[in-house]
Amino acid sequence: MTAKVKPHQDITIISLGGTLDIEYTQAFNKACLEQFQSKKLIFNMEKANFVGSTGIQTFTDTLRALAPIAPQGLKMVCVGVEFKRIFQNLEIQNLEIFDSEASAIGSFTGPQLPA
Numbered sequence: 001m002t003a004k005v006k007p008h009q010d011i012t013i014i015s016l017g018g019t020l021d022i023e024y025t026q027a028f029n030k031a032c033l034e035q036f037q038s039k040k041l042i043f044n045m046e047k048a049n050f051v052g053s054t055g056i057q058t059f060t061d062t063l064r065a066l067a068p069i070a071p072q073g074l075k076m077v078c079v080g081v082e083f084k085r086i087f088q089n090l091e092i093q094n095l096e097i098f099d100s101e102a103s104a105i106g107s108f109t110g111p112q113l114p115a
Helices: 022-035 053-069 081-090 101-109
Strands: 002-008 011-019 040-049 074-077 095-098
Touching: 011 101, 022 053, 040 101, 053 074, 053 081, 074 101, 081 095, 095 101
Parallel strands: 011 040, 040 074, 074 095
Antiparallel strands: 002 011
């Protein structure tokens, strides 16, 4: 599993890639809870692969821990069918799924008012 972090104004976008397995998701969980508490977060799942329940369990634990303390909730983008089914069944509070980073960013910034 890889995680690339990029800032976009006051939003942090975390792009995940590869297989979510227990070996990497535990370290990811620790890093997220240390570095991204109370931040506006978008998780881009476009290049993430689902393999089994052990890695996804730790990943969903991370989402559950961050969602209540994230300003305006957590945003997920480019979520595959398997992941979407899991996230919807878990009913994680303050978690929204979007089709693109642009739409997720827009949900943080809201509609722009004319000058």
